[in-house]
Amino acid sequence: MDFAKRTPLVAGNWKMNLTRAAAGALIGEMKPLLKDASCEVALCVPFTDLEAAGAAMAGSRIRLGAQNCHWAASGAFTGEISADMLRELGVAYVIIGHSERRQYFGESDQTVNARAKAALSAGLRVILCVGETLEQREAGEMEAVIRRQMAGALEGITGEQLREMVIAYEPVWAIGTGKTATAAQAGEVCGLIRSFLAEHYGAEAADGMRIQYGGSMNAKNAAELLAQKDIDGGLIGGASLKAPDFAAIVAAAKE
């Protein structure tokens, strides 16, 4: 299948869930449910599950993803994982700048930028996450925050590199809370992101970019969110840990 421009990408982010054995079992359950998917599908799994998940995905269209990588190619960085290490395990996508990394592990726009560049140099595709907190939204700062995060993360990234990226809009207040952004809210911010890309990379590049929504997306609300013109897929947390729920979201993401 040719994953042409704007083919929706539905990616699961398992976060720190599932051991190797459980990962293999869940992928085994998902495979038959996803075989007729008309969008691109990826699962971003814990590092320790990568090898087993890659093996379990064999013969399916599911792409293997990771949840972070370091900015250096190698060196004295205890506890970190390089982009090359991921490549060697067959990883296609890596999430960079997830709000949980920013919130709990001190990620800044600068480290997000450095990690994204390292991933791209190693031949990985990057799912770059941006999103405002509830306080920022209520203070009327949503657009400024999104613009600052986008500008910081994309500093020095060329138009050619941008093509290997997907942007995920994940409002922090919607993650794991069951409080989804309305389709109109999510569509508005994804539209702002596309405008930012058009200003910095040109209209053609912006038109070809995939922009996902993430934050309490589930089997029930996926179709309405995915129907928004600027939303090209989803980044799914909790619902990606249940095969039927994830499959229902994938089914809602038509080309």
Ligand SMILES: O=C(CO)COP(=O)(O)O
């Ligand atoms: O953070 C998310 C995906 O990266 C969203 O998580 P939930 O779908 O559990 O809200």
